[in-house]
Amino acid sequence: MEKETVIEVKNLTKAYGAFKAVNDISFEVYKGEIFGFLGANGAGKTTAIKMLTGIITSTSGDGSVAGYNINKQRDKLKENIGYMSQKFSLYEDLTLMENVEFYGGIYGLSKKQIIDKATLMLDRLHMNHIKDTLISDIPLGWKQKIAFSVAIIHDPKIVFLDEPTSGVDPITRRQFWDLIYQAVEDGITVFVTTHYMDEAEYCDRISMMVDGEIYAIGSLQYLLNKYDSKTMDEVFIKIARG
Amino acid sequence: MINIKNIKKSYGDITAVDDITIHVRKGQLFGLIGPDGAGKTSLFRMLTSLLIPDEGSAVIMGYDTVKDYRKVRNILGYMPERFSLYMDLSVEENLNFFATVFNTTIEENYHLIKDIYKVLEPFKDRRAGDLSGGMKQKLALCCALIHKPEVLLLDEPTTGVDPVSRKEFWEMLKSLQTKGFTTFVSTPFLDDAELCDEVALIQDGKILDMDSPQNIAKKYPHKLWSISASNNYKLLRAIGNYEKKKSAFAFGNSVHLATANEVEIEEIQNYLKSIIDYDFEIKPIEPNIEDAFMELMKEE
Incomplete structure (x- = not known):
């Protein structure tokens, strides 16, 4: 049986003048996968993610995400994906519950759906006691867990996580990954970038960008064998140092 | 200074x-x-x-x-x-x-x-x-x-x-x-x-x-084991109820399990074999600073 794809891109390129930030990349992400999207600073990850999430169009090449064309159906695409990063997540001067209502509304959920989702979410996160607390008064690690739950409130096919655990303490970082695994069990596909190489090892497949191109892609075991390494940290350094 | x-x-x-x-x-x-x-x-x-x-x-x-x-x-x-x-x-x-x-x-x-x-x-x-x-x-x-x-x-x-x-x-x-x-x-x-x-x-x-950092790692109070299997998430869940567990955390491709110092490798092997049906590898390891930090966080 052929695997269902959630991301499919072919020869995707984004050029700024003569500089190709993303240079002819092609890859697929399958349903239910945790896909690690790695690369050095400046390798083109952010530009690639912007094309995959419908924020910018490609210079050439094409693809689809969650069943929608990344150039021609960008509005539809945005409605059907989830996104969170450390930089952009929740509104600091709204309460936890207000953020949930706001994002639920943006994604077109009914009042009842929002309440049902919120109940389930607060229960899972054990955060019922802080539902009326301002986000600015909630510690970072908790905030990131809330942001993730809000990013998938509309049951998207895929969620994009851009360095979601940057600066988070080691225990909360692991709890965050528990949430990722739960989401996968609920049928959501996860696309994640991280600078923590232990987290890269939690992914089903990992791709590694170098100078705008996808230099290597495969399961952890495949990459460890191919680059004769014991850890993903070693693989990363071997590839990025050339 | x-x-x-x-x-x-x-x-x-x-x-x-x-x-x-x-x-x-x-x-x-x-x-x-x-x-x-x-x-x-x-x-x-x-x-x-x-x-x-x-x-x-x-x-x-x-x-x-x-x-x-x-x-x-x-x-x-x-x-x-x-x-x-x-x-x-x-x-x-x-x-x-x-x-x-x-x-x-x-x-x-x-x-x-x-x-x-x-x-x-x-x-x-x-x-x-x-x-x-x-x-x-x-x-x-x-x-x-x-x-x-x-x-x-x-x-x-x-x-x-x-x-x-x-x-x-x-x-x-x-x-x-x-x-x-x-x-x-x-x-x-x-x-x-x-x-x-x-x-x-x-x-x-x-x-x-x-x-x-060496001394901090040395002060770690438990015996530490690294266990790896094909699905660490399942493994971690399986270990969750182990009565001899002090803590268990994912560490990339493996799980670090802390136990009391008198626990022997055979005991853990036997326990795991009784609850999971896939292969796993276990070995004793030295704690690193992240193990130590999490232990200290737990004590707080």
Whole structure:
């Protein structure tokens, strides 16, 4: 049986003048996968993610995400994906519950759906006691867990996580990954970038960008064998140092 | 070199830095290790005289950061958490600016930055805003060094930086140490801690432990095992109910299980075989600083 794809891109390129930030990349992400999207600073990850999430169009090449064309159906695409990063997540001067209502509304959920989702979410996160607390008064690690739950409130096919655990303490970082695994069990596909190489090892497949191109892609075991390494940290350094 | 004594800082009801005492000796590479919100930046801002402590004091080379703040600012090389260079100035213009502010020239102290600056030199006419993350950090370090400070204060210089640039940055710090610099550096990455001579692990404004990274790892109170299987998430769940478990955490491709010291490998093997039907590998391991940090967090 052929695997269902959630991301499919072919020869995707984004050029700024003569500089190709993303240079002819092609890859697929399958349903239910945790896909690690790695690369050095400046390798083109952010530009690639912007094309995959419908924020910018490609210079050439094409693809689809969650069943929608990344150039021609960008509005539809945005409605059907989830996104969170450390930089952009929740509104600091709204309460936890207000953020949930706001994002639920943006994604077109009914009042009842929002309440049902919120109940389930607060229960899972054990955060019922802080539902009326301002986000600015909630510690970072908790905030990131809330942001993730809000990013998938509309049951998207895929969620994009851009360095979601940057600066988070080691225990909360692991709890965050528990949430990722739960989401996968609920049928959501996860696309994640991280600078923590232990987290890269939690992914089903990992791709590694170098100078705008996808230099290597495969399961952890495949990459460890191919680059004769014991850890993903070693693989990363071997590839990025050339 | 740096004497921080019972220092405290609160913002309203929140105590950001709660009675911290740290001594950094001359020539040390000292790491302040902890997550965002632990109080690292508040402490740095007090050391650099940008923030006045509520209680306690910080003295750098004999100069008090409140009373002698002018002197303190001259002997410090400070790299703030947020990229603080002028984005619209070129690489060289930024460096020149920082040299001029401190009444010196690039030429006079070029020897200090040479090893770091040589990778930037081909791009010296590029706007700082157009540099990649790793390059920006290198330039910021050069700017902090150019007035030949006695002490380097680096607040999360490797946050948001990829693993290779991070490694290179730490190699630079090691090499600066051989030139006699005293460095006080903060990071949320626990593997960075192992490269420091001494570290303070900090959480919620308090120090959890302070020692050499080797000693901190040695103080870990349990026996530690590394277990790997095809699906670590399932494995972790399976271990969850093990009555001899002190803790179990995912560590990349394996799970670290802590048990009481008298537990033998056969016992764990037999237990796992009774609850899971897939292959696994288990071996005893030495704890690392991340194991130690999580144990200390749990005790709090």
